[in-house]
Amino acid sequence: MSVTQQAPATRSEHDLIGDREIPVEAYWGVHSLRAKENFDITGTSLSGNPHLITALARVKQAAARANHELGLLDDARARAIDEACEAIANGSLHDQFIIDPIQGGAGTSTNMNANEVIANLALEIMGHAKGEYSYLHPNDHVNLSQSTNDAYPTAVNIATHFATQPLLAAMAVLENSCLAKAREFRSVVKMGRTQLQDAVPMTVGQEFGGWAVTLREDRDRLAESLSLVTEINLGATAIGTGLNAPAGYAESARAHLAELTGLPLTTSEDLIEATSDVGAFVHLSGVLKRVALKISKICNDLRLLSSGPRAGLNDLQLPAVQSGSSIMPGKVNPVIPEVVNQIAYQVVGYDMTVTMAAEGGQLQLNAFEPVIAHSIGLSLKHLTNGCLTLAARCIDGITVDEDALRRAVENSIGLVTALNPRLGYSASTSIALEALHSGRGVAELVLERGLLSAEDLNELLKPERLANLSD
Template identity: 55%
Template sequence: MNPTSKFRIESDLLGEQNVPATALYGIQTQRANQNFNITGVPISHFPELVVALAMVKLAAAKANQRHGLLSNDKAKVIIEACEDLISGQYHDAFIVDLIQGGAGTSTNMNANEVIANIGLAKMGFELGQYQYLHPNNDVNQSQSTNDVYPSAARLAVIFAAQPLKAAVNRLQDSLAQKADEFADVLKMGRTQMQDAVPMTLGQEFSAFASDLGGEVAQIDHSCHQLCEVNLGGTAIGTGINAPNGYAETVVGELTQISGLPIHLAKDLIAASSDMGAFVKFSGTLRRLAIKLSKLSNDLRLLSSGPRTGLGEINLPAVQPGSSIMPGKVNPVIPEAVNQTAFQVMGTDMSITIAAEAGQLQLNAMEPLIIYNLLNNARMLEKAIHMLDTLCIQGITANKDHCASHVKNSIGIVTALVPHIGYENATRIAEQALMSGVSVPDLVRQENLLTEEELEEILSLGNMIHNW
């Protein structure tokens, strides 16, 4: 290569191409970049995927060295290159679009070429001088895209789940704090959008917090299933081109490198095409999305108004709400969470279809699955953080307005049923509805209970049970 040239010439099965002289990627990455421009989202958009790929390649290099397949000099620079990627360096060289044909081959080759070229630079050679360190012969030794890509993807999804779990925990804590803050705010509960029986706003927010209580455990369970890998199975799970014992060695190395309880699948052929763990994780995200959307719906209802809606709580005003209606402030944060949830629910179906579309010994649709899982985990984490910091933490209660709803509600007649009977209670409720007179006043008019009895029955302690 001419030292002043802006390009170097690389060749592959299809011929030669000019590759930018300073590019850490090579010809196969460049072809993929030319072919696939679908999402505009490159591999580097998800650092956890780059790190996971580097961890798999690092484990493979160490395993190959232990089995005598890789010289110490080559192993050393490959290991160092992988460690550089794990530390966050050179991620901008991962340029291939996440959605691609080839079952992830372009992603694997992007990693192979970048690691080879980093290694060549460490050895003192020019980029692209693969006769000294080859992307396939050395970096990809004892491997196939078909075991590297899904194994790295599993790690990446587990890594992406960690900030999501932290966000869920913080949101649950904020809801629990609001439950304590609103413990003495009496309000009406509602079923089927109709008045039901009294409760406290604290109980309502406590229920919101409890509803999220099991989600972190669900995520953990899904991540545990992702710890089973087919690494070492190479092309279809038979382990072709890998030495005896390599699979156990490389998985052991990956366990130490990642700090995760990675283990080898019992049937590597089945594991090479099985997308079940990804489907389970997607279902876990869908479940969380549904709960977040329901919470957002409730927040929008409870804050509706300010004069003609329920108006029981106030959401923080974060921006003006209308270009035509002065003074209008919309519940934009819960609305954004709703839309995030809808996206997750919709792409869960895409993941399901892609998982079903696998044929024989491989599923070529893995890139769509991985793109959506990583994107959904990140979107949910950001949406939860937004909901927590810009909405939940700043919610205030309209205590007097809540109390007036209870006072004027027909629903409190339910508490009187054990004392005046169902028929009397039904008649009182109908009269209250038709006349506009409150339930307590009608009971007083008919002398169905003494004032002391009525006050005791309708007291906060009697109507609200804190189990």
């Protein structure tokens, strides 16, 4: 080392394994360092999940207020912890949450990362240097009356609630895009299809309206599922017995946390059951899978309906957003529905991860909540982005060729179904068969056989009647 170079300044911290040198500017400590070294899994860190960091800060803040209220934490330490948590909840020091989201230890590393960052920021607020834990300790004071097994799950619940809000909003955006197209194409008649075969006429507006209802129903189901994550186990400590938490702590901490988050939080009726159970996340993940599958089905429809343009259905024209081929000039692919399909497949995989992690819980604790939280968080993020992308880059720009759709209806054998009540099933079947084998139109054959007058036929084939519109 040259005389002009100096070793980075460090501080020494100790844990049960031994001593380690920590960068003097770091707010995290020895427990976080070991966890960072042990869990190099996803290439990401907790800093990428601001909802979880904010929730952890609020849990620690509520705990400090409860401990101070019950006489376990003195004024100076309580104020410093409270101020530090408030700063972190408002976005400070998120880069100091360095642990990989997937980790062994049931979330202990995440909890300790939070304890250390909060403690060191609180020490600075009190006028001490980072690492001077004799004045304020990550475990003895920040983690007072808590265990990872109640603080971390409670934070995950709160983070999940807030992380779901952008998806609910994005689904509303996508629903409104479909509703706008339902209005725009309200009277544009096309052929409906069942089992990929011509069925009966409908309007393009009705098709988009059906998708909008699907999205609204799933948005309602998702909102309903959030009621389960407002039930928390804070105060349970290690396994649900409340060991080392004073009488009155659970209710005090819950009340403070409800005030800090604005959520209608309740304490689980049986804390032992709640500490080992992850059923709320299984349910929520299942609803996310439902949302993903429904949106993927819409994307399947969009790809089919826009197929062609000359040799496919070509009912819809999706906006061209990029060239489709490196070899075929002029080709444009349905890339937006395709990417959203892939999001759906990924969400189904995340749900399977949640399912297996829930099943893998043993005795009084589920050690796999980190991967549950990570999987649900990714599902929420990807679905949110997918809904917004599908709305803005695809649905909003869809157009139709009304004349071509009308000709397809008039030439379809399925048109005979609309005439069935007047002609009868036998005559309608005969017309359908002749139309199929001759290539002639249903309307043409009806007129040729004298089964209906041109006036009656035109009345029966009005767009409003074909699509069974109410007005």
